[in-house]
Amino acid sequence: MGTPEQMKALSIQGQTQDPITGDGSTCSAAQIKADSNCAEGTESPVHLPEDILHRIHALMPIRDAAQAACVSHAFLRSWRYYPRLILSVDSLGIKDYGSKYDELTRDFISRVDHIMQNHSGMGVKEFRLENYPCSTMDPSTVDRWVQVAITPGIKEFDLSLFELSDIKYSFPCSLLSGERGSSIQSLMLAGCSLRSLEQAGFMSSLTNLDLHSVDVTGEELFCFLSNSYALEKISLWNCNNIICLKIPCQLQKLNFLEVLDCEMLEMIDSNAPNLSTLSCSGRQTHISLGHASQVRKIRFRCDYSSNALDYAITKLPLIAPNLQILYLSIIDETINIPTAFGKFLQLKHLEIILHAPNSLDFDFCCLISFLDASPALETFILRIGMPTIRHDSIVEDVISDSSHPLHLSESCYDNLKNVMITGFCSAKSMIELTIHIMVKTKSLECLTLDTTRGHDRRFANIDRCWPMDAEALVEAGKARIAIQRYIEGRVPVAVNLKVIEPCSKCSY
Structure with missing residues (x-):
């Protein structure tokens, strides 16, 4: 007993x-x-x-x-x-139903219903709801939870919805009015629609706005932003109804703007005077930052454009004249030699990532234009993600003559100290670019030539490198021969040369 x-x-x-x-x-x-x-x-x-x-x-x-x-x-x-209602399959300890998503969804709804019914609705500071992988929920179910959750005093609201139905859940913007909306500091919405945003009123405490796959127009969003004076960070991802994104000048505290993969976007027009970081990706768009001389950092990823490098070097110096850090990620580039009409006079850190350009014989020497346009540059990183077998390999070019320094540009790079190239290959133009940098850079301290896919970004948590197939390993071997034959003998005594080769954890 x-x-x-x-x-x-x-x-x-x-x-x-x-x-x-x-x-x-x-x-x-x-x-x-x-x-x-x-x-x-x-x-x-x-x-x-x-x-x-x-x-x-x-x-x-x-x-x-x-x-x-x-x-x-x-x-x-x-x-x-x-105060902290964190509602997800994991946080509620719901067991694995395998492929029985209907049973899992019923269990999830039952548990959340019980929590919301037994909560007074008072004292909630943080509400986070993620329904993945429950894909058969009715929007009305979510609505009754949201109605209880948004109460006076709430500070963080995060609603991430996954495939509720054919019609997206329409977030009730009227709940953001008055005392309830005025206390929210962070608002994250995903997988829903926003209509009648003028009902939201003044969001006097909102500092962080994150919209992911949200149906909202540029006009509606502008109205909302105009009433959110405290905003410091805006992130928009896959919001495909926005054609023109306008940021009002009232956002005096806004310092970070992220606009990723908004397919219909044609223009970003920001008048926020203290914006310091801009991150954007997708197709080329017209960007105007007004008088935002404070912009110091730009992340720019341009997909499926044949002249993205030319756009970057001709437009960005005018858009952000005081830029100090620039990340460029380019896909399917075909134009080899962009012309520098402007100067990155304060640029100190430049990272360029090239993914699979249409031409297998891409001329790496065209990137010298970026070095010429950046007299204050201290760090240059080039990452290559191209087809692995190079048809212009210098190792197989028996008539190639690289015994003399090349004169690809008259500029010298007096401040450049660190250069790293990952995905280093045996292309003749890659060797020429490397030699040019060594000859023209008297301040160079460290030169890293990485024949892997990026040893500095390996998967430390699982002790793995970026995987390399058989062809990539063959090209890495050719790159090592090219380094020994054409580069090692030219390295100045004061320069620390690091050559990184594939290890046992690089192969599939």
Whole structure:
């Protein structure tokens, strides 16, 4: 039958409910016995003020907080004001149903319903709902949760929806008006639509706005932004109804703008005076940053454009004249020699990533234009992600003469100290570019030639490198021969040459 203490604990266990599932408590008898005094409302050996217990409870993950509410009346009272509702399949401990997504969805809805019904709606500071992989939920189900969650005093709201139905959930913007909206500091919406944004009112505390796969027009968004003066960071991803993105001048604190893969976007027109970082990707768009002389960092990825390098070197110096850090990621480039009409007078760090240009004989020497346009440059990184077998390999060119320094440009790079090339190959123009840099750079301290896919970005957590197939390993061998034959003998004594070759963890 067990000891009296065990029976007492089991009796309490049968009388309590799990605040997540609504079922009988799943807490162990040992857990309940440990707090049986508190559960019965008698004096605990350690008596803490209720506000301290609430603070302790608020720091627990949601599953631990629910278990504590199973065994303690004090924590059960606190549960109704629990401030951090993090709702996902993982956080709620829902078991793996395999391919039975309908059963998983029913379980998820049941648990969230029980949590929201037993919460007072008061005291919520952080609400995060992620329904993946529950793909058969009705938008009305989400709506009743959202109506409870957005209460006065909430600071962080994160709603990530995955394939609810053919019609996206229409977020009720009216909930963002008045006292409820004025306390929100971070708003993240994914997989829904935004309409009637003028109902949102003034978002006086909002500093971070993140919209992912949200149906919203540029005009609607402009209205919302105009009432969000405190914004510091805006991230838009895959918002395909925006054609013209306008950032109002009222956003005096905005320093970070990210616009990624918005397919219909044609123009970014920002008048935020203190913008310092711009990140954009997709097709080429017209960019105007007004008088934002504070822009210091740009990440620019241009997909499927034949003249992206030319656009970058001719337009970006005019768009951001005080740029210091520039990341360029280019796909399918065919134009080899961009002409520098402007100068990156303050650029110190330049990283160019080239992915599979249409021409296998891409002329790497065209990149010298970027070096010529950047007199203050200190670090230059070039990453190659091209077809692995080079048809212009200098190793196989028996008539090639690289015994004399080439005069590809008259400019000297007086501040350049660190150069790294990953995906280094045996192309003749790659060797010529490297020799040119060594000859024209008296300040060079470190030259890293990496014949792998990027040893500096290997998967440290799983102790793996970026994988290389058989052809890539063959090309790496040719690149090593080219380095020995044409580069090593020219390296100045003061320069630290690092040659990185594939290891056993680079192959598939």
